[in-house]
Amino acid sequence: MIELKNVTKTFNSAAGNVHAVQNVSLKIEDGEIFGIIGFSGAGKSTLVRCINLLERPDSGEVIIDGSDIVKLPEKELRTVRRKMGMIFQHFNLMPSRTVYNNVGFALRKSGLSKEEKDKKIRSLLELVDLSDKIDSYPSQLSGGQKQRVAIARALANDPKILLCDEATSALDPQTTRSILRLLESVNKKLGITIVIITHQMEVVKDICDRVAVMETGSVVEEGRTADVFSHPKMPVTKSFIETAGNIGKIYELIKEDNPLTRLNPGERMYMLTYTSVNTKDAIISYVSRTYNVNASIIFGNVEVLKDIPLGKLVVVFSGEKDNIDAAVQYIRSVGIDTEEIK
Amino acid sequence: MGIIYQIFPNLEKLAPELMKCTGQTVQMVAVSGIISFFFGLFFGSLLIVTRKGGILECVPVYNVIDKAIDILRSIPFLILLFLLIPLSRAIVGTSLGVEGAYVPLIFGTVPFFSRQIETAIAEVDPGLIEASEAMGFSPVEIIFSVYLRESIPGIARVSMITLISLIGLTTMAGAVGAGGVGDFAIRYGYQLHQRDTIWISVIITLIMVSIVQIVGNFVIKKTKH
Ligand SMILES: Nc1ncnc2c1ncn2[C@@H]1O[C@H](COP(=O)(O)OP(=O)(O)O)[C@@H](O)[C@H]1O
Numbered sequence: 001m002i003e004l005k006n007v008t009k010t011f012n013s014a015a016g017n018v019h020a021v022q023n024v025s026l027k028i029e030d031g032e033i034f035g036i037i038g039f040s041g042a043g044k045s046t047l048v049r050c051i052n053l054l055e056r057p058d059s060g061e062v063i064i065d066g067s068d069i070v071k072l073p074e075k076e077l078r079t080v081r082r083k084m085g086m087i088f089q090h091f092n093l094m095p096s097r098t099v100y101n102n103v104g105f106a107l108r109k110s111g112l113s114k115e116e117k118d119k120k121i122r123s124l125l126e127l128v129d130l131s132d133k134i135d136s137y138p139s140q141l142s143g144g145q146k147q148r149v150a151i152a153r154a155l156a157n158d159p160k161i162l163l164c165d166e167a168t169s170a171l172d173p174q175t176t177r178s179i180l181r182l183l184e185s186v187n188k189k190l191g192i193t194i195v196i197i198t199h200q201m202e203v204v205k206d207i208c209d210r211v212a213v214m215e216t217g218s219v220v221e222e223g224r225t226a227d228v229f230s231h232p233k234m235p236v237t238k239s240f241i242e243t244a245g246n247i248g249k250i251y252e253l254i255k256e257d258n259p260l261t262r263l264n265p266g267e268r269m270y271m272l273t274y275t276s277v278n279t280k281d282a283i284i285s286y287v288s289r290t291y292n293v294n295a296s297i298i299f300g301n302v303e304v305l306k307d308i309p310l311g312k313l314v315v316v317f318s319g320e321k322d323n324i325d326a327a328v329q330y331i332r333s334v335g336i337d338t339e340e341i342k
Numbered sequence: 343m344g345i346i347y348q349i350f351p352n353l354e355k356l357a358p359e360l361m362k363c364t365g366q367t368v369q370m371v372a373v374s375g376i377i378s379f380f381f382g383l384f385f386g387s388l389l390i391v392t393r394k395g396g397i398l399e400c401v402p403v404y405n406v407i408d409k410a411i412d413i414l415r416s417i418p419f420l421i422l423l424f425l426l427i428p429l430s431r432a433i434v435g436t437s438l439g440v441e442g443a444y445v446p447l448i449f450g451t452v453p454f455f456s457r458q459i460e461t462a463i464a465e466v467d468p469g470l471i472e473a474s475e476a477m478g479f480s481p482v483e484i485i486f487s488v489y490l491r492e493s494i495p496g497i498a499r500v501s502m503i504t505l506i507s508l509i510g511l512t513t514m515a516g517a518v519g520a521g522g523v524g525d526f527a528i529r530y531g532y533q534l535h536q537r538d539t540i541w542i543s544v545i546i547t548l549i550m551v552s553i554v555q556i557v558g559n560f561v562i563k564k565t566k567h
């Protein structure tokens with residue numbers, strides 16, 4: 001388990017102090033895929049670098065499997081680091097070494113014999129599906145292939161934890177998906193805890209069991225991915241939901257006074273947010289019949305967060321004011337987030 | 343052969359002397375080059391790791407080396423030759439001849455070369471260092487396996503430049519009695535007005551420079567991927 005307790009890191013520069021990470025406490029359980037999402041400059045990289053102490057926190061504890069590694073001397077810290085793999089946005093492969101030797105580099109201090117290393121390297125490259133590129137140089141590989149080599153290298157010392165800092169941010173959507181599938185299989189097959197730093201909602205949505213949302217150095221929201229994004233509390237979380245899918249579009253349309261969003265007198269527009277718990281019931285038609293209101297759906301979007309669907313509907317209700325109120329109240333009572341947006 | 347002796351009338355009788363002087367130049371370049379190479383790698387790497395943000399950050403050490411390099415580089419080589427006479431006597435026992443040239447040649451080369459090595463190593467992607475630290479490598483391992491190893495093409499390039507400038511320095515050392523091709527040109531070409539010997543010295547120097555360049559470019563080509 002990874003446990004961060006009140007981790008704080010400030011950078012002092014001529015331009016002033018940057019509070020990159022402020023009093024962050026997190027618990028990441030063994031075997032889970034944990035996402036840390038935030039916009040650029042939120043402090044995500046600094047935070048993840050505090051986990052393997054590439055960045056030493058000014059204060060706070062970094063507890064890995066029960067012991068605070070901040071207190072360890074450098075030499076022991078290096079041993080701990082070998083049990084934490086890390087991959088990066090720009091892959092950071094050694095350009096002068098072949099794929100084989102890039103992976104082999106990580107095994108230098110493993111104490112394995114030459115034959116054992118060879119076997120290990122080959123099996124790792126098989127795992128990431130790159131056996132045919134074994135003698136290529138990084139410059140001869142595509143971005144996705146480079147990241148696969150980096151993953152093989154990160155897994156070389158059988159780590160229990162894999163840290164990913166914007167690992168898919170330099171890749172196209174299709175390659176991103178294939179890398180995420182690989183990370184997922186690594187997580188399942190090898191039981192490795194994965195910490196994913198990203199500014200991409202798709203990534204979190206796709207594979208993270210739990211997520212922490214970061215803003216200006218602090219974790220502002222945290223929980224199971226579906227919970228956090230179905231009931232976002234903070235504006236920053238909401239803006240991430242809007243970047244994913246196209247539901248954010250509705251706000252633009254309202255702003256532009258698009259005919260689609262114009263309301264007649266007595267009409268009200270609501271955004272309904274629902275998760276799997278309540279998707280199967282015919283709620284809209286039920287309230288329409290029961291409360292004698294007209295409901296027209298003008299916009300809809302369903303996201304799948306990890307395995308849980310998260311639906312958003314923009315509905316215009318028309319009818320008697322009291323009836324609409326009652327209908328909305330009913331919808332809320334069955335656990336659907338309902339917000340009047342116009 | 344006949345044509346060559348027509349163009350360079352003094353070559354025939356001076357051939358043994360020319361061989362000897364070329365040998366002296368090669369010896370000076372080789373000995374001080376090899377020694378300077380290791381010092382340069384050492385100080386260049388030290389600058390990189392001790393600079394602000396370096397993996398062994400130690401700004402005082404950085405500042406001392408940095409300033410020492412600047413000061414040594416600002417002293418003209420000819421003055422360095424005389425300035426280092428006592429030091430040369432203390433270290434190699436003489437300030438004369440080929441052996442006497444080693445100390446000034448090294449002092450004239452190392453600062454320049456260290457700076458060049460620093461620049462070459464500085465081109466190593468910081469991401470590689472970050473990745474190596476994350477893999478649990480120690481600073482010394484990172485210096486050898488990443489900084490130096492990954493900048494071999496750059497090191498070959500700057501070594502080539504430095505070696506060529508070292509060849510230039512040896513001719514100056516020759517002027518004050520160290521021997522070598524520069525000494526040959528001065529004694530026969532300048533003092534005895536045998537102009538063809540100057541051209542011979544030019545050709546010999548060009549050949550040496552070309553060899554350095556060919557070897558350097560070969561290394562760069564072989565190590566760059
Ligand atoms: N080594 C550093 N020195 C000074 N400021 C830094 C350093 N690293 C990061 N910062 C600053 O800390 C803040 C957080 O950076 P970072 O952790 O990289 O954010 P993110 O990864 O979320 O984009 C930024 O304002 C950044 O400029």
Ligand SMILES: [Mg+2]
Binds near residue numbers: 044166
């Ligand atoms: Mg970052």
